[in-house]
Amino acid sequence: MSADVQLAAEHLKALGEPICLSVALCEDYSALLRGEHSAPLSHGDLLPLASERGRILLSGRGGSGKSTIMRRLVVEGAAGGKITTLIDLSRWDHDASECWKQRREGAREAIDFLLRRFGSGETDVADLDFLPASQEKVLIVDGLNETPGSVADDILTACDQVASLIINCSVIVSDRLVRRRTNGDDRWYFAMPLDVDIEEARKHFDVDALAPAARRLLDSPYFVDKGIKGALKSSSLATxxxxxxxxxxxxxxxxxxxxxxxxxxxxxxxxxxxxxxxxxxxxxxxxxxxxxxxxxxxxxxxxxxxxxxxxxxxxxxxxxxxxxxxxxxxxxxxxxxxxxxxxxxxxxxxxxxxxxxxxxxxxxxxxxxxxxxxxxxxxxxxxxxxxxxxxxSPSLRTIILAMLAEKRFDRHYLSARRALDALELFKDDAALAMKDAHDREALIALVSAQPDHSDLFARWKALFTLPGGEVASENTVDAVQEDDSIIGWTAANVLKRLAMTEGQADRILQMTKHERPVIRWRACHVMGSAIDQRFREALLKLVTNDSDENVRYGAIRSLVEIGSRSSEQAARLVEDLGPRLNKIAESPRVLIELKRAVFLSKGCVPEGWSTEISRLFYARADLATDPIDMEAWFKLSSDLRVHDRLAA
Known part of the structure; x- marks a missing residue:
C-alpha cells in the first residue's frame, strides 16, 4: 500500500460510519453554478470519466463531502490497479504562497512543488512519467479553494498541462463554487456532489426525532455525520x-x-x-x-x-x-x-x-x-x-442583486461574467427576474416596482432608476462623496450613464484629490464613461502616482474603458500606457486588472482593438527574461484575438 493510499484510508477510518455520497455531471461551468446536473452517479464513476477526458473539476459548497469523495477515489482507484496520488491543499500556508511566487518553471515543476509540499513525499512527476504508458495514473488534488487569489488558477493550469504531458495521466480537482480559468471548458468534465438523500440519513439514525430545523441540515454529509453522533443542533452555527x-x-x-x-x-x-x-x-x-x-x-x-x-x-x-x-x-x-x-x-x-x-x-x-x-x-x-x-434585510438583498445585475451590462466582459456567475447561485423568482432582464431599462423597471423597504432603499432606488441620457443633478454628483458606500457607489455607477455639465466634470476632477481614497476611487470609476482630455490626463497620473492601490485599480479600468470607445482612442491608450507599464507592473493587482479589463463585452470591441492592445503585450514579452513570462504574454495576445472575433 502506497503512502498516499494509507493516509487516505486512515482519514476515512477516522470519519467513522460511511455515508453514501453521489455526484453528477454538469454541462458546463455555468450549469455547475446554477446547480443543473445530469442523472446521479456513484462517486466511483468519476474514475473512468477521468480516464476519458483526463480532467475533472468537482465543485461544491462546504460540507458537501468533497474531501471524503477525493480520499475514497484515492483508495478505490488504487484497488482498481491505478496509481493514485493525493495532493492535500488544506495545508497551504503563507510560506507556500511566497515559494509559489518565486517559482519560475513550467507545469511539471509546479506539480512537483505541490507533490513535495502537500503530497506524501513518495512520488514526483518523473516517477509518474517513467511508469509504463499502459499504467493509469490519477492525480487527486483536494482543496483548490484553500489557496489565495490567482494561485488557484495557476494550479488548475498546471493540472491541465500535466494531464496532456504525461501519458495515461488524469487529474481530479476539488473546489468551491467559484469560476476558474480553465484554458478551455471543453477540456474538463464538471461535476458536483449531490445532497444526501434523506433516506440515506434514515439508515443511520432516527431522523424523525430531530427538530424540523435540524432535519433541514441533513442534505449535508457533515451534518448527517453529526446526526449519527448525536451532536446535531438546530442550525449549522449552533452545531x-x-x-x-x-x-x-x-x-x-x-x-x-x-x-x-x-x-x-x-x-x-x-x-x-x-x-x-x-x-x-x-x-x-x-x-x-x-x-x-x-x-x-x-x-x-x-x-x-x-x-x-x-x-x-x-x-x-x-x-x-x-x-x-x-x-x-x-x-x-x-x-x-x-x-x-x-x-x-x-x-x-x-x-x-x-x-x-x-x-x-x-x-x-x-x-x-x-x-x-x-x-x-x-x-x-x-x-x-x-x-x-x-x-x-430585504432592502439590502435587493440592492446587492440589482447592482450585480447591472454589472451584466458592463463593457468589461470578465466583470459582466463574474456578476452573472454570482447571480446564477440564486433560485428565487426575484433574483431570476433580475438575472434575466434583457437590458438596463428592463432591470430599472423591475427595481422601480419594488416597494420602499426602508429610507436607505428609497434613496438608493431614486438614484438607481434614473434614466440614461439625462443631465445629472447636483445632488447626484454630490452623492459620489457620500459616507454610505451603497449611495456613493450607486451614484458613481449612475453618473456613467448620465450627461454632465462642464462644472460637474470639474467637481469629479476635484474628487480625484480627495483625502479619502474611496472618493478618489469612485471619481476614477465615473471618468471612464466620457472621452474627456482632462479625465484621461487625471487617470494617467492616478494610475502611476496614487498611494492607494484601489485608486490605481480603478484608474486602469477607466483608462481601458475610454480606450474602448473607438479605434482612435485604442491607439491613444496604447501610446499612453506603453511608457508607464513598468510603473504599473509594480502593483501586481493593477497589472492583472489591465490584462482582464481589455477583454470587452459583445458589441463593445472597436475595430483593430486586439491588434492595438497586443502591442502592449508584445512589448512586455520583449522585456521578459523568463521564457514562461514571455510565453504568457504571447498567449494573452492570442486569447484576446480569439475573444474579439467572437465579441465583435
Missing amino acids: IRDFVESRGKLDAAGMELAAEGAFAAYRQDESRSFDPVRFPGEAGAAVVQTLREGGVLIELPNGRVAFNHHWVHDYLAAKYLAAHAELWSFEHRHASLDSLTFKANSFDAVAFALEELNGDAKDGFLQAVFDWNPYAAGYALAEVEAISQAKV
Whole structure:
C-alpha cells in the first residue's frame, strides 16, 4: 500500500460510519453554478470519466463531502490497479504562497512543488512519467479553494498541462463554487456532489426525532455525520459552536482566545494549518492543550496544528471578526476579508459572521463585504442562504442583486461574467427576474416596482432608476462623496450613464484629490464613461502616482474603458500606457486588472482593438527574461484575438 493510499484510508477510518455520497455531471461551468446536473452517479464513476477526458473539476459548497469523495477515489482507484496520488491543499500556508511566487518553471515543476509540499513525499512527476504508458495514473488534488487569489488558477493550469504531458495521466480537482480559468471548458468534465438523500440519513439514525430545523441540515454529509453522533443542533452555527464548547471544554474567555487565535492564523499564516503560538500567552497555550485533548485541534508535521474541520476554523475566525467591528471598517476591511476568505475563495466564514451579528450590524457587515468585492458579496449572500439561518434585510438583498445585475451590462466582459456567475447561485423568482432582464431599462423597471423597504432603499432606488441620457443633478454628483458606500457607489455607477455639465466634470476632477481614497476611487470609476482630455490626463497620473492601490485599480479600468470607445482612442491608450507599464507592473493587482479589463463585452470591441492592445503585450514579452513570462504574454495576445472575433 502506497503512502498516499494509507493516509487516505486512515482519514476515512477516522470519519467513522460511511455515508453514501453521489455526484453528477454538469454541462458546463455555468450549469455547475446554477446547480443543473445530469442523472446521479456513484462517486466511483468519476474514475473512468477521468480516464476519458483526463480532467475533472468537482465543485461544491462546504460540507458537501468533497474531501471524503477525493480520499475514497484515492483508495478505490488504487484497488482498481491505478496509481493514485493525493495532493492535500488544506495545508497551504503563507510560506507556500511566497515559494509559489518565486517559482519560475513550467507545469511539471509546479506539480512537483505541490507533490513535495502537500503530497506524501513518495512520488514526483518523473516517477509518474517513467511508469509504463499502459499504467493509469490519477492525480487527486483536494482543496483548490484553500489557496489565495490567482494561485488557484495557476494550479488548475498546471493540472491541465500535466494531464496532456504525461501519458495515461488524469487529474481530479476539488473546489468551491467559484469560476476558474480553465484554458478551455471543453477540456474538463464538471461535476458536483449531490445532497444526501434523506433516506440515506434514515439508515443511520432516527431522523424523525430531530427538530424540523435540524432535519433541514441533513442534505449535508457533515451534518448527517453529526446526526449519527448525536451532536446535531438546530442550525449549522449552533452545531459547530456546541462541538467546540463541549469537546474543547472552553468557557467564554477560552472561546475568545480560541477565536483570536483562529483569526490570527488566517491573517498571518494564510492557511488552515498554523503554529499554535497564534493563541496568545499562557492562557492561549492552555486553550490549545484542551482543544487538542478534545480532538478539536489535530497535530500536523513540523509542530503545526489544524482544526478538525475547516468549518470549525471558519466559525471561530468569524466570531472574532464579528466581535471587532474595527476590522471591517473601510481602512481594514480589504485586508480582513481577504484573510477570512482566502482572497475571495471561500465564503462560509462570511455566513458565520453574519449569523453572529444582529440587526443593523448584520447589514453593515454585508455592506462592508460588498464594498470589498461586489461579486464576493453575491457569492457570500448565496452561501449565507444555503448554510445559515442569518437573514439580511430585504432592502439590502435587493440592492446587492440589482447592482450585480447591472454589472451584466458592463463593457468589461470578465466583470459582466463574474456578476452573472454570482447571480446564477440564486433560485428565487426575484433574483431570476433580475438575472434575466434583457437590458438596463428592463432591470430599472423591475427595481422601480419594488416597494420602499426602508429610507436607505428609497434613496438608493431614486438614484438607481434614473434614466440614461439625462443631465445629472447636483445632488447626484454630490452623492459620489457620500459616507454610505451603497449611495456613493450607486451614484458613481449612475453618473456613467448620465450627461454632465462642464462644472460637474470639474467637481469629479476635484474628487480625484480627495483625502479619502474611496472618493478618489469612485471619481476614477465615473471618468471612464466620457472621452474627456482632462479625465484621461487625471487617470494617467492616478494610475502611476496614487498611494492607494484601489485608486490605481480603478484608474486602469477607466483608462481601458475610454480606450474602448473607438479605434482612435485604442491607439491613444496604447501610446499612453506603453511608457508607464513598468510603473504599473509594480502593483501586481493593477497589472492583472489591465490584462482582464481589455477583454470587452459583445458589441463593445472597436475595430483593430486586439491588434492595438497586443502591442502592449508584445512589448512586455520583449522585456521578459523568463521564457514562461514571455510565453504568457504571447498567449494573452492570442486569447484576446480569439475573444474579439467572437465579441465583435
